[in-house]
Amino acid sequence: KFNLNTREIGKEIKYFDTIDSTNTYSKTIALEVPHGTIVMSDEQVGGRGRLGRNWSSPKGEGIWMSLILKPGIPPNEGMKVSHIAAAAVCKGIREITGLEALVKWPNDIVINGKKVCGILTEVAGELNEIHYLIVGIGINVNNIDFPTELEEKASSLLIEGKKKYDRKELIVKIISIFEKFYDSFIKEGSLEEVLRLCRQYSALIGREVVIIKGGSQEAAKVLGMTDEGFLEVELSDGRIEHIFSGEVSVRGQ
Ligand code: BT5
Secondary structure, three states, rough: OOOOOOOOOOEEEEOOOOOOHHHHHHHOOOOOOOOOOOEEEEEEEEEEEEEEEEHHHHHHHHEEEEEOOOOOOOOHHHHHHHHHHHHHHHHHHHHHHOOOOEEOOOOOEEEEOOOEEEEEEEEEOOOOOEEEEEEEEEEEOOOOOHHHHOOOOOHHHHHHOOOOOOOHHHHHHHHHHHHHHHHHHHOOOOOHHHHHHHHEOOOOOOOOOEEEOEEEEEEEEEEOOOOOOOOOEEEOOEEEEEEEOOOOOOOOO
C-alpha cells in the first residue's frame, strides 16, 4: 500500500513479486489501463536496458517500475519525458538520502561516478501522436552484490550511503516530483525546472568525454544541454555538435 498524494500517476498500481520485465508487461496492458498506471515488481528475471542489454534486478533490493503514460504529444517529444524522469529521480534521491546524485545524460543517474539508476523509455504511436509511452525506472536501492561485470561501474544507495533506505518512501517522493514536472510540461509546455536540474546536476557538462557512435569513438568536451534536451559538445576539431541519443562516457572513468 502506498500513500501517493498524486492526482493521476500511480492511482492504479499493479504489483508483482516476480515478472520478466515491467516494461514488457506494461506494453501488453497499456491500451486497456488508465493513464498513470504503474507496474512494479520485487524482482525481474528479464529486466531490460536499451538496445537489448540486460538490467540486473534482484529480489527485494531495488525499485523496478514502469509508468504507463498517455500524453497527447508527438512521438519525437517522448525523450523529454525521459528527461523529466531523470530529473525527478535525481532530485528524489537527493532529498531522501542527501547523496550527491548526478544525471548522466541521457538516462542514467550516477553517484560517485557509478550507475545507481537507469531509465528505459519506450514509445508506441504514429507520426503525429503517441498512443502510449512507457517509462521504465530501475534504481539500485539496497543491493550489495553485483554481477562481476558490473562491480566497477554499478552501485546502490546502500553502498554509497552506508545505510538501508525505505523503497516505499523513495517511490512516493519520486512519483510526486515526477507528476509535478510532467504536469507543467503537458499543461504549460514548460521544462524549465527539469532542464535547470539536468544542467545543475549534470555528470557530463564541462567534462572531457568519449562519444560512441556505432563502431567509432570520438573525443569531445561537453558544453551543455539544449532546451530540446540534446547534449551540446565540442569535438576536437572545434566543431560544435548536438547529440540526441547514444553513448557518452567520461574520459578516465
Ligand atoms: C538502462 O539501459 O540503463 C535502462 C535500465 C532500465 C531498467 C528498468 S527496471 C524497470 C523497467 N523494466 C525493464 O525491463 N527495464 C526498466 P542501458 O543504458 O542500456 O544500460 C544497461 C547497462 O547497464 C547494462 O549493459 C549493464 O552494463 C548495466 N547494468 C545492468 N544492470 C544494472 C544495474 N542493476 N545497475 C547498474 N548498471 C546495470
